[in-house]
Amino acid sequence: MATAEETQKIIGEILSAKEPPYKGICWEEWDERENAIDSLEQVAEYLDEKYVNHRAKRVSVALDHAFYSFTICAITGTNYEQVLKEKGGDLIGFWTSLERLEAQPGRFVFSVPVVITVEQKEHIGIIHRFANDFKHFVPMSYLIKLEKFPEAVSSLIQVIKSIYGSGDFPVYHLSEEQKARVRSAFEKIDLLILRWKEQIDSLPKPT
Numbered sequence: 001m002a003t004a005e006e007t008q009k010i011i012g013e014i015l016s017a018k019e020p021p022y023k024g025i026c027w028e029e030w031d032e033r034e035n036a037i038d039s040l041e042q043v044a045e046y047l048d049e050k051y052v053n054h055r056a057k058r059v060s061v062a063l064d065h066a067f068y069s070f071t072i073c074a075i076t077g078t079n080y081e082q083v084l085k086e087k088g089g090d091l092i093g094f095w096t097s098l099e100r101l102e103a104q105p106g107r108f109v110f111s112v113p114v115v116i117t118v119e120q121k122e123h124i125g126i127i128h129r130f131a132n133d134f135k136h137f138v139p140m141s142y143l144i145k146l147e148k149f150p151e152a153v154s155s156l157i158q159v160i161k162s163i164y165g166s167g168d169f170p171v172y173h174l175s176e177e178q179k180a181r182v183r184s185a186f187e188k189i190d191l192l193i194l195r196w197k198e199q200i201d202s203l204p205k206p207t
Contacts, residue, residue: 005088032076033170036069037178040160040185043153047192052199053146057134063156064094064131067124070160071097074114074168077107094128104168111167116159123155150196157189 030038042062046055075097076083083092092100098116105113116124133142163169164182171179 003088004090008088032069032073032080033173033178036066036073037181037185039063039066039069040189041181042066043157044185044188044192047153047189047196052192052196056144056146056149057130059153060127060130061134063153064128067127067156067160068094068097070163070169071101073170074163074166075100075104098124101163106166107168114159114162114166114168116162120155120159123152124159126152127156147200150193150200154190154193157186157193161186 039062043059043066046052046058046062049055052059072083072091081087083097084090085092101114102116105111130144164171174182
C-alpha cells in the first residue's frame with residue numbers, strides 16, 4: 001500500500017502530464033478550493049429539493065464538509081503540510097482546524113480574524129454531530145426535531161461567509177467563474193433557508 005507521500009507524488013505526476021495518463025478515461029481535477037466550493041453548492045442543491053425535511057441528512061453532511069473545507073483553506077497558507085498531523089500524514093481533525101482558525105490573527109495585512117460566537121459554536125457542534133451520525137449510521141430509528149435546524153444551518157453559513165471574506169481564504173486563487181459560483185451559492189442558500197423556515201412554521205403545531 002502506497003504511503004500518503006507516495007500517493008501525492010503519483011497524483012502530482014498525473015496532474016502535470018501534458019496528455020491524460022490513461023486514454024479513453026474521463027478525468028477531472030480538484031484542489032482544496034474547488035473541494036470547498038463543490039460542497040457549498042451541494043448544500044444549495046439539497047435545500048432546493050421538494051422534500052427538504054427528508055434531505056436534512058444530506059444538508060448536514062454537505063454543510064459539515066463545506067465548513068471543514070473552507071476552514072482548511074483559510075489556515076493552510078503556502079505550505080499544505082501545516083494542516084497535516086505529521087509530514088506525509090493525514091489531515092488534521094475538524095475541531096483542531098476550528099481551534100487554529102480562531103487562534104489565527106490573520107495571515108496577511110488585509111486579513112481580519114474570524115470571530116465565532118458561542119451560539120455559532122453550538123450550532124457547529126450540532127451540525128457536526130448530525131453529520132457524523134449520518135455518515136456512520138448505527139442501525140436504529142433516528143428522530144430529529146427540525147424546528148431549529150434551519151437556524152443552525154443559517155448560523156454555519158454565516159461563519160463560512162466570514163471565513164470566505166476574512167482575507168485568509170485564498171480568494172485571489174479563484175477564477176472569476178468560481179467566485180461567481182460562491183456568490184450564487186450563498187444567495188441561493190439564504191433564500192432557501194427562509195423558505196424552509198416558512199414551510200416548518202406553516203406546519204400544524206401540537207396542541
